[in-house]
Amino acid sequence: MGQLKPGAKYIYERADGVTYAREFGAEPSTREAIGWNYDPTHPNFDPRTSDGRSLHSHIMDSKLWGDIRREAKTNPTLQDALERAILIYHLSKKDGTE
Numbered sequence: 001m002g003q004l005k006p007g008a009k010y011i012y013e014r015a016d017g018v019t020y021a022r023e024f025g026a027e028p029s030t031r032e033a034i035g036w037n038y039d040p041t042h043p044n045f046d047p048r049t050s051d052g053r054s055l056h057s058h059i060m061d062s063k064l065w066g067d068i069r070r071e072a073k074t075n076p077t078l079q080d081a082l083e084r085a086i087l088i089y090h091l092s093k094k095d096g097t098e
Helices: 055-072 076-092
Strands: 010-015 018-023 032-036
Touching: 055 076
Parallel strands: none
Antiparallel strands: 010 018, 018 032
16 A cells, blocks of 8 residues: 555545545545556556556556665564564465465
8 A cells, every 4th residue: 555654544535446545634645556456448548567557557566666675674563564474475376485
């Protein structure tokens, strides 16, 4: 969910197949995209990606995870959270082997 703050109150908006969130009381220009429709007929659908989101969005997600992994090398709290997320990911796989 990007930069959303835990415990904060958000207003959710939808436009052009994208769901946005902005903190209650914040300017509309501060909203963040948090979800997309998977609709191949939608004009913003990107056939180059598995979920129809823009290629730029996928690149930015990959960059974010790369940044998180690099920062975790020097941040024990972040490293612990990352290890927990990886563990949960593996445990949630259907057969537990992936």
